Amino acid sequence: MADLRIDLAGIKSPNPFWLASAPPTNSGYQVQRAFEAGWGGAVWKTLGEPILNVSSRFAAVSFNGQRVAGFNNIELITDRPLEVNLNEILETKKRFPNHAIIASLMVEPQQEKWHEIVKKVEAVGVDGLELNFGCPHGMAERGMGSASGQVPELVEKQTYWVKEVARTPVIVKLTPNITDITMTAEAAVRGGADAVSMINTINSLAGVDLDTWNTVPHVGGKGAHGGYCGPAVKPIALNMVAECARNPLVNVPISGIGGISNWRDAAEFLLMGATGVQVCTAAMHHGFSIVEDMIDGLNNYLDGKGIASVMDLVGQSVPRYSNWGDLDLNYNIVAQINNDVCINCNKCHIACEDTSHQCIDLYTESGRPMLKVREQDCVGCNLCAIVCPVDGAISMVERKSTIPPMTWNERQSLISNFIR
Amino acid sequence: MSDHLLSLDEMKQVDDYIASGFKVHSVRENLSGMFVEFKRQEEDVCLQILTAEARKYLAAKLLEQTLKQEETPI
Numbered sequence: 475m476a477d478l479r480i481d482l483a484g485i486k487s488p489n490p491f492w493l494a495s496a497p498p499t500n501s502g503y504q505v506q507r508a509f510e511a512g513w514g515g516a517v518w519k520t521l522g523e524p525i526l527n528v529s530s531r532f533a534a535v536s537f538n539g540q541r542v543a544g545f546n547n548i549e550l551i552t553d554r555p556l557e558v559n560l561n562e563i564l565e566t567k568k569r570f571p572n573h574a575i576i577a578s579l580m581v582e583p584q585q586e587k588w589h590e591i592v593k594k595v596e597a598v599g600v601d602g603l604e605l606n607f608g609c610p611h612g613m614a615e616r617g618m619g620s621a622s623g624q625v626p627e628l629v630e631k632q633t634y635w636v637k638e639v640a641r642t643p644v645i646v647k648l649t650p651n652i653t654d655i656t657m658t659a660e661a662a663v664r665g666g667a668d669a670v671s672m673i674n675t676i677n678s679l680a681g682v683d684l685d686t687w688n689t690v691p692h693v694g695g696k697g698a699h700g701g702y703c704g705p706a707v708k709p710i711a712l713n714m715v716a717e718c719a720r721n722p723l724v725n726v727p728i729s730g731i732g733g734i735s736n737w738r739d740a741a742e743f744l745l746m747g748a749t750g751v752q753v754c755t756a757a758m759h760h761g762f763s764i765v766e767d768m769i770d771g772l773n774n775y776l777d778g779k780g781i782a783s784v785m786d787l788v789g790q791s792v793p794r795y796s797n798w799g800d801l802d803l804n805y806n807i808v809a810q811i812n813n814d815v816c817i818n819c820n821k822c823h824i825a826c827e828d829t830s831h832q833c834i835d836l837y838t839e840s841g842r843p844m845l846k847v848r849e850q851d852c853v854g855c856n857l858c859a860i861v862c863p864v865d866g867a868i869s870m871v872e873r874k875s876t877i878p879p880m881t882w883n884e885r886q887s888l889i890s891n892f893i894r
Numbered sequence: 895m896s897d898h899l900l901s902l903d904e905m906k907q908v909d910d911y912i913a914s915g916f917k918v919h920s921v922r923e924n925l926s927g928m929f930v931e932f933k934r935q936e937e938d939v940c941l942q943i944l945t946a947e948a949r950k951y952l953a954a955k956l957l958e959q960t961l962k963q964e965e966t967p968i
């Protein structure tokens with residue numbers, strides 16, 4: 475059994491699986507049930523001046539029968555008074571002293587407001603704070619959430635104000651609604667953040683009802699943009715985590731969030747530099763019990779690899795993430811089709827013929843339809859393997875180049891000597 | 895001609911110039927591809943390279959030429 479305990483900037487938890495600040499962490503009842511189910515930590519539903527919500531609040535995007543491929547919400551932060559939440563945090567912490575409880579906070583960008591709330595939540599014994607600079611709707615219109623999270627100076631200043639009084643580790647939760655998340659991550663670090671977490675939700679409109687022409691969701695016939703999360707956002711979140719992990723100025727631990735639905739997603743985030751992960755949509759879709767499979771799966775994976783502690787996984791893939799200009803232009807792969815398992819659906823042929831490099835030939839052998847890749851014309855784009863419905867029917871294989879490795883950056887510097 | 899055959903043809907032209915004593919003197923890239931100026935004493939020829947494969951190949955030849963020049967004692 476591998477050691478699944480993590481230490482994220484001094485916040486310890488029995489495993490790397492935390493519930494993200496959202497409906498699953500709305501109350502003590504829920505967080506305690508989550509801990510019983512096996513979650514290692516919970517970031518409490520964002521605390522601040524209690525808000526008013528609208529109805530409805532959620533919408534989901536199904537894709538080809540897969541429900542909740544993406545999830546959209548227009549919910550705001552907690553609508554319950556601070557004292558009610560604090561009492562429940564106190565009670566939960568008493569029952570689960572070894573689990574991590576992090577208080578997510580959002581107030582107006584004023585020093586005294588941050589000081590006040592930090593002191594109040596730390597008094598009940600939270601293990602850390604998460605500053606919500608990410609919520610993209612509603613709160614942003616009031617200058618909070620992503621409105622301040624998009625401005626590096628405001629991120630830095632507010633983090634600094636929190637650090638002036640905080641005694642527990644401070645995690646700054648970043649918005650993905652920005653061109654380059656490392657700018658705000660760096661600002662958080664400059665402000666004294668002990669860790670950063672990402673991503674909050676991405677500005678979205680889930681859809682338009684073709685019968686009524688209402689937005690989805692709508693509130694009595696009117697809609698407003700919401701925040702997108704769930705499996706669809708995972709690649710966006712993973713890249714943002716990786717970009718921060720490889721940035722030497724973002725030299726603090728990262729809590730990875732966004733589309734994490736199972737242990738595999740979690741392991742990918744850890745490999746890309748996250749010290750732990752947070753989950754919202756998958757728990758809302760399937761319930762707290764999904765954490766059992768996450769724990770088992772991660773444990774088996776580590777055991778299988780002979781890795782003693784989950785912390786040893788953190789960041790292992792970061793050095794492999796680079797810039798396009800540092801990739802080898804002369805590395806070659808080509809597609810190879812195994813006609814023994816191919817079911818002749820011809821999807822690969824159509825894909826290559828219509829939208830790639832026209833190099834999958836159809837022919838017959840002893841009356842049997844076959845496919846073959848003309849390797850010399852294959853650019854190794856992967857498209858045929860991506861669309862093929864049969865595992866193992868198409869493999870991408872390396873073909874050693876006859877010329878030495880050369881990156882774009884190396885090429886350009888070489889060519890610059892020949893520009894006359 | 896397929897892209898592949900065209901690239902083979904372009905790479906052969908590069909090889910032929912180099913084999914007959916030409917050296918790359920200058921390289922210019924623009925919307926129309928790569929223009930390579932080869933020189934052999936007073937002789938001067940320009941080759942337009944269209945294919946991506948041959949442009950990669952030419953860069954490998956540039957590297958070879960540069961390394962050879964660095965090795966050549968003055």
Ligand SMILES: Cc1cc2nc3c(=O)[nH]c(=O)nc-3n(C[C@H](O)[C@H](O)[C@H](O)COP(=O)(O)O)c2cc1C
Nearest residue numbers: 494495496520547673674703704732733753754755
């Ligand atoms: C309905 C809903 C409410 C949310 N409320 C909050 C919140 O109050 N504070 C916060 O920091 N993030 C909030 N989030 C964002 C999540 O914490 C998380 O960053 C996001 O959903 C991405 O993770 P996921 O793909 O696992 O859902 C909310 C998300 C949803 C779906």
Ligand code: SF4
Nearest residue numbers: 826852853855856858
């Ligand atoms: S890898 Fe791309 S180019 Fe090669 S056969 Fe497949 S689709 Fe065609």
Ligand code: SF4
Nearest residue numbers: 816817819820822862
């Ligand atoms: S997509 Fe896969 S199964 Fe279909 S024809 Fe191509 S190799 Fe065969």
